[in-house]
Amino acid sequence: MDPGLAFGKVLRVVRTEAGLTQEQLALAAGVDRSFVSMVERGVNQPTIRMIFRFAAALGVAPSRLVELTEAKVLLS
Amino acid sequence: MDPGLAFGKVLRVVRTEAGLTQEQLALAAGVDRSFVSMVERGVNQPTIRMIFRFAAALGVAPSRLVELTEAKVLLS
Numbered sequence: 045m046d047p048g049l050a051f052g053k054v055l056r057v058v059r060t061e062a063g064l065t066q067e068q069l070a071l072a073a074g075v076d077r078s079f080v081s082m083v084e085r086g087v088n089q090p091t092i093r094m095i096f097r098f099a100a101a102l103g104v105a106p107s108r109l110v111e112l113t114e115a116k117v118l119l120s
Numbered sequence: 121m122d123p124g125l126a127f128g129k130v131l132r133v134v135r136t137e138a139g140l141t142q143e144q145l146a147l148a149a150g151v152d153r154s155f156v157s158m159v160e161r162g163v164n165q166p167t168i169r170m171i172f173r174f175a176a177a178l179g180v181a182p183s184r185l186v187e188l189t190e191a192k193v194l195l196s
Contacts, residue, residue, distance in 0.1 A: 046169065047168050047169045047171075047172040047182075048167070048168055048169050051168045089167040089168050089169055090167065090168055091124070091165040091166065091167055092123050092124055092127045092165050092166055092171065092186070092189065093122065093123045093124050093165055095123075095168065095186070096123040096193070105187075105190060106123075106186050106189070106190055107183045107184075107186040107187040107190055108183075110168070110171070110182050110183040110186045111181075111183040113168065113182070114181060114182055114183055117172070
């Protein structure tokens with residue numbers, strides 16, 4: 045699976061586990077809700093800076109989001 | 121330190137430790153040498169997909185590059 049697609053799926057899982065809506069995550073990460081939606085669908089890819097902002101908003105380490113993405117890429 | 125800047129410094133260290141020139145890393149990652157140079161200087165930011173390609177070219181896990189970046193951001 046493409047890492048961009050895999051990251052999007054991971055972002056959705058971690059966001060919902062954190063009990064956040066796309067709107068709430070967008071607000072906390074300082075981006076538009078539509079950007080969160082496009083990243084989650086693999087349409088947009090986050091940069092390293094955005095990965096750090098999403099991670100901070102979700103209360104996880106950036107490397108954890110990437111680890112989960114690695115696992116999803118490997119398992120696909 | 122900005123994560124983009126920190127990632128660039130990490131990329132340079134890991135690349136030189138791997139004994140690769142910018143040209144060799146660029147070839148292995150399928151990008152232009154100038155892109156490697158701009159990422160290392162923090163001018164360009166890699167996307168999640170590029171982080172995976174750099175990591176594969178360097179023989180490290182993508183999350184390892186991000187972990188090192190986290191450490192550099194925290195220590196700055």
